[in-house]
Amino acid sequence: QVQLVQSGAEVKKPGASVKVSCKASGYMFTSYFMHWVRQPPGQGLEWMGLINPTGGSISYSQKFQGRVTMTRDTSTGTVYMELSSLRFEDTAVYYCARVGSGSNEYFFHWGQGTLVTVSS
Amino acid sequence: QSALTQPASVSGSPGQSITISCTGTSSDVGNYDYVSWYQQHPGQAPRLMIYDVSNRPSGVSDRFSGSKSGNTASLTISGLQAEDEAFYYCCSYRSDNTRVFGGGTKLTVL
Numbered sequence: 001q002v003q004l005v006q007s008g009a010e011v012k013k014p015g016a017s018v019k020v021s022c023k024a025s026g027y028m029f030t031s032y033f034m035h036w037v038r039q040p041p042g043q044g045l046e047w048m049g050l051i052n053p054t055g056g057s058i059s060y061s062q063k064f065q066g067r068v069t070m071t072r073d074t075s076t077g078t079v080y081m082e083l084s085s086l087r088f089e090d091t092a093v094y095y096c097a098r099v100g101s102g103s104n105e106y107f108f109h110w111g112q113g114t115l116v117t118v119s120s
Numbered sequence: 121q122s123a124l125t126q127p128a129s130v131s132g133s134p135g136q137s138i139t140i141s142c143t144g145t146s147s148d149v150g151n152y153d154y155v156s157w158y159q160q161h162p163g164q165a166p167r168l169m170i171y172d173v174s175n176r177p178s179g180v181s182d183r184f185s186g187s188k189s190g191n192t193a194s195l196t197i198s199g200l201q202a203e204d205e206a207f208y209y210c211c212s213y214r215s216d217n218t219r220v221f222g223g224g225t226k227l228t229v230l
Contacts, residue, residue: 035219037166044123044224045158045166045209059217095165105154105213106171113165 002026004096004111011117017084020114022096029077030054033099035107036070036081038092046092051079086118124149124210124222131228137198140225142210143191148220150191154213157186157195160224161206169208170195197227205229 007021022034036048049060051070058070069082079096093113100108125143132138142149142157149155153173158166168177170186173193183198193212197204210222 037221044207045160045211045221047211047219047221050219061218097166100168100171100177103154103172105152106156106168107158107166107211108168108171108177110165110167 002098002109004098004109006094006096006111006114009115009117011119012086013120014086014088014118016086016118017082018086018116019080019082020094020096020116021078021080022111023076023078024098025077027098030074033104034072034079035097035099036068037095037097037107039095039113040089040092043092048081048094053079083116086116088118090116091118092116122220124212124220126208126210126222126225128223129226129228131230132200133230134200134202136200137196138200138227140195140197140208140210140227142193142195142212142222144193144212144220145191147216148212148214149188149193151215152213153188155186155188155193156211157184158209158211159204159206160209166209200229202229 003025005023030053035050051058053072072079095113096111097107098109155173157170159169160166173188174186185196208225
């Protein structure tokens, strides 16, 4: 069965960077795009960007352009999301989400989420 | 990049039907049949309920249905049950190859 297993919780200081991993299993890694979505405490879902595991092409939300980098390692079936210049408002649960079949325009499988806390 | 517009809250009694709206623009909801809906209970990851406007994944109750008219998509839940109480989010593809979520709607089952 499809599994997306994310790295553990992180605590970072303002201005630092954080790199969250999402290890995929149970399917052909290069066949499905992966997205990143975040959710600040008590708030809604926010789309951050996507990566095509095949060629590594990416699309980022304008909000995070210049601060976010999404990469993948096809040898381990892992995607990464790195966010730099962290601010207090970046405190959130970060999810990786794999698209479904067909249109590929929906998030069928989700990771368990990674809490990133930005605190001085 | 504005989020899609959803009502902050809706409520209904068990057995009733409710509809949650999701309003976008011609750059997203209006011109693409790529609207999906997610249910989220506290402390859990979101769960896909509807994709491509009106398709239901296997395992999702047929009490959940989706539709679209113009720039507004809708999620309807019929025969409300206590377990339906949760937050619901819509999401759409956007013309610049980004995706956008709605602000979320809290469903209360009275």
